[in-house]
Amino acid sequence: xxxxxxxxxxxxxxxxxxxxxxxxxxxxxxxxxxxxxxxxxxxxxxxxxxxxxxxxxxxxxxxxxxxxxxxxxxxxxxxxxxxxxxxxxxxxxxxxxxxxxxxxxxxxxxxxxxxxxxxxxxxxxxxxxxxxxxxxxxxxxxxxxxxxxxxxxxxxxxxxxxxxxxxxxxxxxxxxxxxxxxxxxxxxxxxxxxxxxxxxxxxxxxxxxxxxxxxxxxxxxxxxxxxxxxxxxxxxxxxxxxxxxxxxxxxxxxxxxxxxxxxxxxxxxxxxxxxxxxxxxxxxxxxxxxxxxxxxxxxxxxxxxxxxxxxxxxxxxxxxxxxxxxxxxxxxxxxxxxxxxxxxxxxxxxxxxxxxxxxxxxxxxxxxxxxxxxxxxxxxxxxxxxxxxxxxxxxxxxxxxxxxxxxxxxxxxxxxxxxxxxxxxxxxxxxxxxxxxxxx
Numbered sequence: 001x002x003x004x005x006x007x008x009x010x011x012x013x014x015x016x017x018x019x020x021x022x023x024x025x026x027x028x029x030x031x032x033x034x035x036x037x038x039x040x041x042x043x044x045x046x047x048x049x050x051x052x053x054x055x056x057x058x059x060x061x062x063x064x065x066x067x068x069x070x071x072x073x074x075x076x077x078x079x080x081x082x083x084x085x086x087x088x089x090x091x092x093x094x095x096x097x098x099x100x101x102x103x104x105x106x107x108x109x110x111x112x113x114x115x116x117x118x119x120x121x122x123x124x125x126x127x128x129x130x131x132x133x134x135x136x137x138x139x140x141x142x143x144x145x146x147x148x149x150x151x152x153x154x155x156x157x158x159x160x161x162x163x164x165x166x167x168x169x170x171x172x173x174x175x176x177x178x179x180x181x182x183x184x185x186x187x188x189x190x191x192x193x194x195x196x197x198x199x200x201x202x203x204x205x206x207x208x209x210x211x212x213x214x215x216x217x218x219x220x221x222x223x224x225x226x227x228x229x230x231x232x233x234x235x236x237x238x239x240x241x242x243x244x245x246x247x248x249x250x251x252x253x254x255x256x257x258x259x260x261x262x263x264x265x266x267x268x269x270x271x272x273x274x275x276x277x278x279x280x281x282x283x284x285x286x287x288x289x290x291x292x293x294x295x296x297x298x299x300x301x302x303x304x305x306x307x308x309x310x311x312x313x314x315x316x317x318x319x320x321x322x323x324x325x326x327x328x329x330x331x332x333x334x335x336x337x338x339x340x341x342x343x344x345x346x347x348x349x350x351x352x353x354x355x356x357x358x359x360x361x362x363x364x365x366x367x368x369x370x371x372x373x374x375x376x377x378x379x380x381x382x383x384x385x386x387x388x389x390x391x392x393x394x395x396x397x398x399x400x401x402x403x404x405x406x407x408x409x410x411x412x413x414x415x416x417x418x419x420x421x422x423x424x425x426x427x428x429x430x431x432x433x434x435x436x437x438x439x440x
Contacts, residue, residue, distance in 0.1 A: 004028075005082055006075060008036060024087070034072060037083040041076075057083065059127055066271055067118030069138065069148040088146050090139035093203075097134055098420045102206030105237055109266060111137075112200050114145035116264070117271040119192055120255050122147075128188025132195035133175045134202060173215065174198065174208050174415075178223040178247050190249040193258070197244025204237065205230050207414055209245065223247070236263035344407040347396075347432045354404040354432065355396045361428045362394075367421075369394075384417040392418070 003010040008025040015022040020039040027034065044050050060071040075082040093111060097103070103111075115137065122129060129136075129147065136149040173181075177194035201209045209227035212218040221227070225247040229238050240263050243253040258264055347354045355371070359378060362369035367380040378394040390413030397405045408425065410418040426433055 005036075008034070008082075008084070010036070025084075033087045035085045035087045037085060039081040039083065041079060041081055053081070062125065063122060063127070065118060065121040067114045067145055067147055068121070069146045086146070088138040088140050088148075090141055090143065092135050093137040093139060093145065094134035094419070096139065097203060097206065098416050103203045105204055105234060108200065108203035109263070110143075111145050111203060112196075113264065113268050114271075115147070115196060115199065116255065116258055118145070118147045119196060120259065121271075123189050123192070123255060128192050129195075130180075130188055130191060132192055132199060134199060137199075173218055173222070174210055176222065177249065178225065179249050181219055181223060187249060189255070190252050193244055193252055193255060194249075196258075197241050200237070200244070201227075201241055202416075204233060207416060211415060234263070236261075240264065344405060345426055345429075345433050347404045347406050347429065348402070349404060349432060350402065351396050351398040351404050354406060357429065357432055358394060358396065358406060361425060365421075365424065365428065367392075381411075382421070384413065384421075388413060388417070390414070390417055390421060392421070 005025075007028050009028050011024045011026065013021055014024055014035060020037050023036050023038060025034050025036045026032070039053065041050070044053055057071065057074050060069075061074075064070065069088060070086040072084040072086070074084065115132075119129065119132070131149060132147075136147065138146040138148050140146060175195045175198045177191040179187075180191050198209060210218060210221045212221055225245060227245065229241070233241075240253075240258070240261050243261075244258065246252045253261075259268075347357075349357070355378070359369045359371060362378070362380055365382065367382040369378050369380040371378050376395065378396075379392070380394070381389055381391045384390050391411030392408055392413075393411065394406060394408045397407070406429075408422055
């Protein structure tokens with residue numbers, strides 16, 4: 001019998017993460033479908049992330065606009081937190097870019113206008129997203145863009161409307177503004193503008209403006225604002241992007257100026273779905289956003305692991321859990337910034353067993369795997385859809401509890417093509433991939 005929490009009938013699993021899984025669910029009183037993120041309270045306490053999760057929930061509760069994923073309600077029991085979200089079925093903008101290789105400017109403009117509309121609304125509410133990238137932009141069945149993952153967002157304005165200076169280094173390096181990397185304090189609103197500029201560039205070019213084989217090299221290019229514009233970019237979009245990707249945040253274009261730019265204004269219809277009233281989040285709002293669910297326990301997954309079993313798994317992941325794929329996007333503090341597109345995963349099985357399966361899958365993918373026993377790594381290459389060569393290395397390391405960690409690194413080749421390859425690899429590894437809770 002399908003599981004149920006209050007009025008929500010649970011069905012198939014849509015995704016999994018280190019701390020959560022997302023289920024397709026139907027409200028039995030209205031027959032409306034939702035996505036419910038089920039968060040393991042024990043695990044987020046272990047990672048000291050409960051305050052961050054509550055903040056994300058409180059922020060999402062107040063953001064009501066067409067281009068932002070809507071949160072319906074939050075239920076909680078002693079074991080789990082149930083976050084009931086708008087169901088978005090069109091996938092990530094990232095995947096659309098990978099599939100199309102790059103967008104025509106007219107297509108990119110339609111998505112960009114929706115992105116800016118959503119961000120302009122967030123900023124009007126005093127909220128900076130701080131982790132904008134194509135992976136956090138979803139598309140619904142009507143091709144409406146929806147901004148998601150507010151795990152890194154911050155309240156960036158004071159009571160008098162001035163922007164606060166933020167100190168936390170967060171976000172994904174390729175999309176992060178130079179002032180964020182310098183860790184000297186920055187304004188979240190202007191940092192969001194930079195990220196939107198990178199996203200616009202990626203949509204039209206099909207590749208990133210800032211890219212390097214080393215993290216130090218990448219940071220250097222971002223901090224100097226070193227990038228080239230493709231020849232096929234129109235003069236107007238070149239002008240807009242160049243003004244968004246200005247290193248000095250005080251000279252960077254404002255969101256109002258973006259919306260007034262002639263390239264942006266073509267065919268633009270202002271979205272008036274957002275509330276005009278300025279809302280602030282107080283400490284009591286964070287607690288109020290989470291509602292206790294009487295009787296939810298009896299409907300919860302009976303396959304939940306015991307505390308002893310869960311602790312055994314956590315011991316194996318203490319240093320790695322933040323590196324695993326998870327829709328919660330764990331907060332990154334002042335530690336060195338990492339690219340958080342999943343490039344490593346946990347696998348069930350001993351090292352040799354996982355290596356053999358990895359080689360089998362790579363061979364099936366025609367990725368020409370070669371096992372270098374001396375360096376204890378697997379090298380390979382394949383021709384991508386744009387007729388360019390993509391090279392990579394993969395390494396399997398043993399972890400306690402009969403588990404292994406697989407890390408895949410890109411060598412030469414386009415990063416978007418690499419991410420497409422990596423996703424296919426993980427999918428083809430199938431049930432061997434460990435996601436934190438293997439039971440439905």
